[in-house]
Amino acid sequence: MKMTYLMSLAILLVASSQVYGKGGPNKETVDVGGQGGMGPPVSIDGGTLIRKKNGITISISMPTPMSGTYDYPALPGQPVAVPGHPEAFTGWAFVFNFPGLCSLPCDSNDIGDTPAQGGVYNIAGHVSGGGNLQMVGHVSTGETPFGGVPLQNPLGAEVHVAIAPHGMLDPSMMPFQIKTPIGNPSFWWVAFFIPAP
Numbered sequence: 001m002k003m004t005y006l007m008s009l010a011i012l013l014v015a016s017s018q019v020y021g022k023g024g025p026n027k028e029t030v031d032v033g034g035q036g037g038m039g040p041p042v043s044i045d046g047g048t049l050i051r052k053k054n055g056i057t058i059s060i061s062m063p064t065p066m067s068g069t070y071d072y073p074a075l076p077g078q079p080v081a082v083p084g085h086p087e088a089f090t091g092w093a094f095v096f097n098f099p100g101l102c103s104l105p106c107d108s109n110d111i112g113d114t115p116a117q118g119g120v121y122n123i124a125g126h127v128s129g130g131g132n133l134q135m136v137g138h139v140s141t142g143e144t145p146f147g148g149v150p151l152q153n154p155l156g157a158e159v160h161v162a163i164a165p166h167g168m169l170d171p172s173m174m175p176f177q178i179k180t181p182i183g184n185p186s187f188w189w190v191a192f193f194i195p196a197p
Contacts, residue, residue: 026050028193029048030192032061032062036185042062042189047161047191053141056095056138056139059136060136062163064129064130065189066130067084067168072187081167084167086169087128087168088126088166089125089133090164090181090182091164092120092121092164093161094161095119095121095145095157096116096117096159099116102118103116106160111148112148119148121146122146122181123161158194162188163188164183165187166182
């Protein structure tokens, strides 16, 4: 399941344009793209990445999608996530330590023991009923990833951040519901932090 989930990342990355971050040498801001990378951004400058020699800090902020107005992925053991109130969301960081060695563009083929040395981290999980949805997380160098290779190159890594929808909160599935991958890139809101050449 994990590899199928990661393999589908390539679809979105090929279809979406790469946006170079704005900001200082260690702080980048980018737009947060709509679900599946389609349509206009949902949050202008809603993504922030701060790079330090010992890790990265990620903040993604966007309006909470209104229940029932977006696409819902399948859940483990259920046919599909369902709309409701409140809803659960997770934040994921795909970190490519050596982006110059990626299969262009960096995608799921570059996760794991590959030249690009990519890893995946669950950076946050939240339940939200409206207003603003904010995901904030930190990844330290050497920290064990959900999958793939640990972060080694925080100052030069390419970082893709995804917000995944899990549908209506199910208390019987907590904390599994906000710590488990779901769907594929066609269901995710995304932000791309591409290091300057």
